[in-house]
Amino acid sequence: MLDALDARASAREGKAGGDAADAPERPSVSHGAVSIGNFDGVHAGHRELLARTRANADAVGGPAVVVVLDPHPASVLRPHSAPTRLTTIERRAELMSEIGIDTLVVCPVSIEFLNRTANDFFDYLIVQRLQAKAVVEGPNFFFGRDRGGDVHVLKDLCEQSGMRLEVVHPRIDDGRLISSSRIREAISAGQIEFANTMLQSNYRISGRVTTGERRGRQIGFPTANLTGIQTLVPDNGVYAAKVTIGGSNEVSGDSGRELRAAVHVGPNPTFDEERRTKVEVHCLDYDGDLYDRELTVEWIARIRPIEKFTDVDALKQQLHRDVARVREIIQ
Ligand SMILES: Cc1cc2nc3c(=O)[nH]c(=O)nc-3n(C[C@H](O)[C@H](O)[C@H](O)COP(=O)(O)O)c2cc1C
Numbered sequence: 001m002l003d004a005l006d007a008r009a010s011a012r013e014g015k016a017g018g019d020a021a022d023a024p025e026r027p028s029v030s031h032g033a034v035s036i037g038n039f040d041g042v043h044a045g046h047r048e049l050l051a052r053t054r055a056n057a058d059a060v061g062g063p064a065v066v067v068v069l070d071p072h073p074a075s076v077l078r079p080h081s082a083p084t085r086l087t088t089i090e091r092r093a094e095l096m097s098e099i100g101i102d103t104l105v106v107c108p109v110s111i112e113f114l115n116r117t118a119n120d121f122f123d124y125l126i127v128q129r130l131q132a133k134a135v136v137e138g139p140n141f142f143f144g145r146d147r148g149g150d151v152h153v154l155k156d157l158c159e160q161s162g163m164r165l166e167v168v169h170p171r172i173d174d175g176r177l178i179s180s181s182r183i184r185e186a187i188s189a190g191q192i193e194f195a196n197t198m199l200q201s202n203y204r205i206s207g208r209v210t211t212g213e214r215r216g217r218q219i220g221f222p223t224a225n226l227t228g229i230q231t232l233v234p235d236n237g238v239y240a241a242k243v244t245i246g247g248s249n250e251v252s253g254d255s256g257r258e259l260r261a262a263v264h265v266g267p268n269p270t271f272d273e274e275r276r277t278k279v280e281v282h283c284l285d286y287d288g289d290l291y292d293r294e295l296t297v298e299w300i301a302r303i304r305p306i307e308k309f310t311d312v313d314a315l316k317q318q319l320h321r322d323v324a325r326v327r328e329i330i331q
């Protein structure tokens with residue numbers, strides 16, 4: 001039973017995965033302040049909860065620990081309705097590290113795990129595995145079989161174990177709660193600036209550069225075509241973005257180089273390719289080989305929808321205007 005908690009990430013190192021027993025230096029998870037959730041996006045609401053987790057950790061003199069239930073419990077129960085994630089676990093660890101969380105523990109979620117009663121969940125995870133001194137959650141926190149535990153149950157259990165509990169009230173924006181699903185809706189509608197405001201950071205995706213139709217260079221606008229994207233792709237359209245070349249474990253010379261880019265998301269109707277959605281990145285002021293490299297795209301603003309142009313010259317004229325617009329938006 002204890003091996004349910006078998007992977008952890010040191011948020012300070014921004015890494016995830018691996019078995020705890022293999023880690024050369026196990027990050028400290030005991031006797032601290034703990035918050036449990038999915039934290040997809042690490043958005044403004046999460047950030048308030050995490051700031052309070054940090055403050056409680058300081059008050060009890062232990063580490064600030066976040067337990068990410070992965071995959072999201074709802075997607076284990078209803079795999080077909082699982083939403084596409086906003087952030088990988090590695091990205092969540094990176095963002096949490098930036099805001100002062102010491103350790104991110106990944107708790108694998110299975111049907112058996114979700115079948116624990118609320119008392120059992122609390123005893124196993126919070127008491128035995130984490131030996132927590134403080135717990136921080138939002139009022140919508142439910143735990144245990146059939147979501148049997150809520151913050152009132154949690155309050156009683158914490159009191160019985162002599163733990164502090166802080167319930168952090170969620171952040172309201174325009175009278176509506178900031179939530180991961182609301183951010184997904186905004187991104188899927190191309191409302192990148194609104195999503196970025198709710199995230200309090202620029203939305204990102206990463207992918208590997210693959211070959212396309214080799215048309216880009218012929219028309220003077222080479223585009224790096226991304227594949228293997230694991231997170232939500234914004235609505236079809238043309239965007240201004242910042243791009244970083246190379247993955248975290250690449251050592252090549254220009255790894256980490258940041259560029260501005262005009263990014264196309266969608267089909268290529270001008271070339272009668274109406275169906276396939278592609279993510280194509282035209283980097284400004286760059287000429288090099290990107291095939292098989294990893295690119296991270298930081299979305300800044302949507303410029304326009306995809307159009308079918310009457311000919312390639314009309315497309316080229318528009319691409320010149322798109323690039324000029326990117327230069328205006330990202331100075
Ligand atoms: C910033 C940008 C905007 C684009 N907008 C459109 C568009 O509105 N309509 C369209 O058919 N293709 C558009 N394209 C896509 C080109 O058709 C595509 O890059 C070209 O076909 C090259 O494809 P390839 O990389 O497979 O060679 C755009 C490309 C870029 C970089």
Ligand SMILES: Nc1ncnc2c1ncn2[C@@H]1O[C@H](COP(=O)(O)OP(=O)(O)O)[C@@H](O)[C@H]1O
Pocket residue numbers: 209210211212213214215216217218221222223224225281282283284285286287288289290291
């Ligand atoms: N400024 C640039 N932006 C994007 N890719 C570039 C740039 N300069 C050179 N390249 C290279 O050109 C390739 C894209 O050229 P393109 O003719 O569109 O071919 P493909 O159809 O295979 O994507 C990229 O994968 C990259 O290796």
